[in-house]
Amino acid sequence: MSGDKNDKSKSKIGSQAFCRAGVGLGIVAAAALSGAAAQAGPQKTIEFIPSSNATPYFLREYAGVKAEAKKFGYKTAFQAPSVSVHVGKQIGMVYTAITRKVDGIILVPYSPTALLPPVKKAMAAGIPVVATDSTLTPMDAVTFTAVPNKKAAGAVANYAAKMVDGKGEYAIIDYNLSTTSGRARRDGFKEAMAKYPGMKFAGLRISHSIPQTALNEATAMLESNPKINVIFGANDRSALGVAEAVKRLHLKNKVVVVGFDADLGEINYIKSGYIKASVLQSPVTMGKTAVDVLHDIFTGKTKTPAKYLPLPFHVVTSKNYNDPKSIDAIQQYIADYKG
Amino acid sequence: MNTQVSERAGFRSGLIAFLNSSLVAAVLILLVIAFSLAAPAFMSTNNVQTLLASVAVIAVLSVGQTFVIITAGIDLSQGAVVGLTGVMGAGAMGLAPGSGGIVLGIVVALITGTAVGLLNGVLTAYTRVPAFIVTLGTLSIMGGAALLVTGGEPIYMLPAAVNSFGTNSVGVFPNIILVSIVLAVMGHVLLGRTRFGRSVYAIGSNPRAAALSGLPVRRNIVTVFTLSGFLSAVGGLLLTSYVNSALPTAGQNYELDSIAAVVIGGGSLFGGQGTVWSSMLGVLLIGVLNNGTDLVGVSSYSQTIILGCVVIGAVFVDSFRKRVAV
Numbered sequence: 155m156s157g158d159k160n161d162k163s164k165s166k167i168g169s170q171a172f173c174r175a176g177v178g179l180g181i182v183a184a185a186a187l188s189g190a191a192a193q194a195g196p197q198k199t200i201e202f203i204p205s206s207n208a209t210p211y212f213l214r215e216y217a218g219v220k221a222e223a224k225k226f227g228y229k230t231a232f233q234a235p236s237v238s239v240h241v242g243k244q245i246g247m248v249y250t251a252i253t254r255k256v257d258g259i260i261l262v263p264y265s266p267t268a269l270l271p272p273v274k275k276a277m278a279a280g281i282p283v284v285a286t287d288s289t290l291t292p293m294d295a296v297t298f299t300a301v302p303n304k305k306a307a308g309a310v311a312n313y314a315a316k317m318v319d320g321k322g323e324y325a326i327i328d329y330n331l332s333t334t335s336g337r338a339r340r341d342g343f344k345e346a347m348a349k350y351p352g353m354k355f356a357g358l359r360i361s362h363s364i365p366q367t368a369l370n371e372a373t374a375m376l377e378s379n380p381k382i383n384v385i386f387g388a389n390d391r392s393a394l395g396v397a398e399a400v401k402r403l404h405l406k407n408k409v410v411v412v413g414f415d416a417d418l419g420e421i422n423y424i425k426s427g428y429i430k431a432s433v434l435q436s437p438v439t440m441g442k443t444a445v446d447v448l449h450d451i452f453t454g455k456t457k458t459p460a461k462y463l464p465l466p467f468h469v470v471t472s473k474n475y476n477d478p479k480s481i482d483a484i485q486q487y488i489a490d491y492k493g
Numbered sequence: 494m495n496t497q498v499s500e501r502a503g504f505r506s507g508l509i510a511f512l513n514s515s516l517v518a519a520v521l522i523l524l525v526i527a528f529s530l531a532a533p534a535f536m537s538t539n540n541v542q543t544l545l546a547s548v549a550v551i552a553v554l555s556v557g558q559t560f561v562i563i564t565a566g567i568d569l570s571q572g573a574v575v576g577l578t579g580v581m582g583a584g585a586m587g588l589a590p591g592s593g594g595i596v597l598g599i600v601v602a603l604i605t606g607t608a609v610g611l612l613n614g615v616l617t618a619y620t621r622v623p624a625f626i627v628t629l630g631t632l633s634i635m636g637g638a639a640l641l642v643t644g645g646e647p648i649y650m651l652p653a654a655v656n657s658f659g660t661n662s663v664g665v666f667p668n669i670i671l672v673s674i675v676l677a678v679m680g681h682v683l684l685g686r687t688r689f690g691r692s693v694y695a696i697g698s699n700p701r702a703a704a705l706s707g708l709p710v711r712r713n714i715v716t717v718f719t720l721s722g723f724l725s726a727v728g729g730l731l732l733t734s735y736v737n738s739a740l741p742t743a744g745q746n747y748e749l750d751s752i753a754a755v756v757i758g759g760g761s762l763f764g765g766q767g768t769v770w771s772s773m774l775g776v777l778l779i780g781v782l783n784n785g786t787d788l789v790g791v792s793s794y795s796q797t798i799i800l801g802c803v804v805i806g807a808v809f810v811d812s813f814r815k816r817v818a819v
Contacts, residue, residue: 233787241743245735254790271656271737328645362742
């Protein structure tokens, strides 16, 4: 009798195992269907692997990648670590793209050295790689397209310094110091500020592209050091938090906030004067340019593309945001922006 | 004839017993088969290397987390210790040239991790602060310390040997997973075959009974957390060599993966249950799911959803199974 019972419970357990496996298989089967479509035919696939999916900038860049790829009849794929600091995951994503035999990779390397081995492996496997926004060390390892980050940060530093007559203290909220772009913006801003003997560096904090962190850091800095009259938010998420801090502390007329990039939240802060100026890149053009480079390689038009393709930038200010040129630049970030 | 039949029956009942005892192993095998069919590249040498390298750090952390969870504790500081020991180790490597620097870096990292583990253990065992709170606190402290030590900047200038260790393989096995495998085997033996291991289970099942029967409960809890800190430091070193740089935030959220792996493997947060072997199956399941779904083109957004479902599903099925068994 008791043996009978045991058998029953065993078979129950067994069937549960298979139920559970069935769920797993279902997931795989569904995934396989979408995967099979990607592999069919000679259609080329371009994979975009940014450093994180926490920044809307990269989604706009992907929009550019998709639009240009569609023009040439290429398929696209998007993979990004959900936590921006998971450089190990990004490495794995590049290796997996190689295994999947994609035809080209567009990359935003989170770390200039960490991504070097997988990129080398991709290129050895005949998969061209284009770095965008940030690049690798050594710089000539891949084709790189971006705005001149240092120069652009310098331009907005000059704007801020002039607004405060070259006197005071400035702080920087950077998004990370791992990507080459994060470091270049800090360096460019500091170098430009160094030309103003009356401007003193008050410190740098890191937001990890989280507006709340930028808000907290900026608030703490402003409260502990009332001499700060310029703050630079080095990307969209950082500048947003800085502007929020200045708004909450009612320092709009005392502290000049300058930023990098823009989303709808930032544009509203520019209009209302909390952000005095921001460097606008062209994320859509960035994505398109990277696809163009790959297209030239695919069609045999070029074997050794240029190592660096600079992109234009535009400084939007609380005064010029309604100019046609500014509206054009903002549309790179917000597709349906009308002014 | 007869013997053949009985052999086959023996094999079948053996297989059924195996599947019953380890549902995770069964699911893992089925997933491997399914992914191999859906994406032929899944079983390629290159991909197996990628997969194993991607789970090496989590595997080492899970060994430590298994011990802690079996005592009904939890170690939330693991990810922060990975980041801190990574930058401490990498920083120390720059202090002396050549292999001397590498040895110095490894020693500094291991001492740092062990010290944090010891702190976690002492606070958990000798104060009335629960492990969850203690390690939540050290998570924050060590995360901040890692940023403070480096000023937020990654350390890039590592000796070439460090990265070549992190990127090279022996056959299909990346060097870093070999380290994890050795440590997992040692952990499995320590937990399953020694007096210390048995007392870990006893403490987790019933700490009062364990104390009354003369087990050094507090000392063992300190040992368990120290072990977890030491292993987190090994994880920090492995991650540094894999990513060829040390980032102060590199380990963020790794503790969640190690906890998930232990739980998927059947470890109970109430203590007393789990084995290193089944935690390793949990690690592999996470790795196979991530890599396989990547290969067949599931977006990274959906992957986290799938992982969440697997964690809850695993515990649900496990508790259901136990109810049926009783």
